[in-house]
Amino acid sequence: MKTYSMKKAEIAKEWLVVDAAGIPLGRLATQIAILLRGKHKPTFTAHLDMGDSVIVINADKVKLTGLKLDQKTYARFSGYIGGLKEIPIRKMMEKHPEFVVTNAVRGMLPKNKLARQQLKSLRVYYGAEHPHVAQQPRAYELPKVS
Numbered sequence: 305m306k307t308y309s310m311k312k313a314e315i316a317k318e319w320l321v322v323d324a325a326g327i328p329l330g331r332l333a334t335q336i337a338i339l340l341r342g343k344h345k346p347t348f349t350a351h352l353d354m355g356d357s358v359i360v361i362n363a364d365k366v367k368l369t370g371l372k373l374d375q376k377t378y379a380r381f382s383g384y385i386g387g388l389k390e391i392p393i394r395k396m397m398e399k400h401p402e403f404v405v406t407n408a409v410r411g412m413l414p415k416n417k418l419a420r421q422q423l424k425s426l427r428v429y430y431g432a433e434h435p436h437v438a439q440q441p442r443a444y445e446l447p448k449v450s
Contacts (some may be wrong), residue, residue, distance in 0.1 A: 315352065319358075320441060321434070325362040325366075326367055329367065334412055340426060363401040364431070
């Protein structure tokens with residue numbers, strides 16, 4: 305018996321809406337990464353973009369556990385002496401909660417060209433509204449992890 309491998313033309317993608325309100329950031333990011341890669345499908349093929357398009361709403365209401373609000377920072381470096389800029393996650397959650405969720409999902413994906421392509425299927429929004437009604441997305445309930 306041969307192992308079945310999907311063809312690019314056979315891939316069926318759908319749109320999913322995930323509500324991030326009250327869900328810990330890491331658990332949310334891992335589940336979204338699974339959906340973006342397509343690992344939740346029985347026909348998963350590692351070298352193809354099999355994942356669904358994911359819309360994340362209520363990114364501002366995502367939960368951060370422990371001391372992350374006080375201790376976690378995002379750093380960027382300009383390349384110049386003294387050019388290290390650190391922004392605490394508390395400030396980033398106030399200004400750009402979409403970045404926090406997107407960056408967490410990016411870290412859960414593999415570091416290759418295919419993952420960069422799959423990340424383009426992620427849309428993150430601040431509130432409960434999103435402009436993708438025409439795509440007829442279905443609500444996706446994240447599995448409960450104890």
